[in-house]
Amino acid sequence: MTPGRRAGGRNAGRPHGVADGAPAPPSHVAARPAIEEGGAGAFPAVPPGSPYPDAFYDRDPRLVARELLGAVLQCRTADGVASGRIVETEAYLGPHDPACHAVAGRTARTWFLHGAPGVAYVYRIYGMHWCFNAVTLPEGFGSAVLVRALEPIEGVQLMRRRRSVRTGSVPADRDLTNGPGKLAEALGIDGRLDGVRLDGAPNAAGALTLRAGAPIADAAVIVTPRIGITRAAEWPLRYLVAGSAWVSRTPKAFPRTPY
DNA sequence: TCTACGATCCTG
């Protein structure tokens, strides 16, 4: 971080592209939407093993992020099949969320972030890693859920092979998928899968399927701030399965709150 | 055109 350089500028505290005079983003959001924000009522249960219907994703990304805990993400490519149970997610709320890529408007890069719900938004970060998101809310509104960690299920050998390419040695199993760049690499997710549907419909590079798993009780969900961001850094929008050995590291200073 | 900066990972 570069607090010294950021602190004094005219647009200090604002995302790029948000001009002086624009409405300030809310100083705080809750980990789940209020009733008047659409937080009331449960989504009809999806049978474990079934892909989610599009309507599941056409909701507040906080709800989708929390409910995707326990879901199983599977990727099929020419190299094989790999999958894992989701144990960590983050919600990116939309153009009013300073940490969300939607702040820059709809561009070539963020095209599918702003697209229909139930589709993958896969973007490159730091010039070298890919991150996988499930797009939420309707066409034209840029919001999504970042998947940050998985418990490996299928294709562990394939994951070890893919992940060892970078370093030359096979990482411990817990290091295969405990971070957004790691799980993308382990599953074989890259930019060729940007925009693919999450119900298993394939494109030329492969297919992604997101299926319901055993539900995770509210009491087993922990909330913290999001990792690695500098704007809206305190918003409690990271969701973890309590006690899972497969989540990424939480910084010591981060508050952990119950869902 | 030029430049700054990441929703990260790995090694020391």
Place this chain on the structure above:
DNA sequence: AGGATCGTAGAC
């Protein structure tokens, strides 16, 4: 704690 590594967006 610092380097790798490059596409994107905004500034000029």
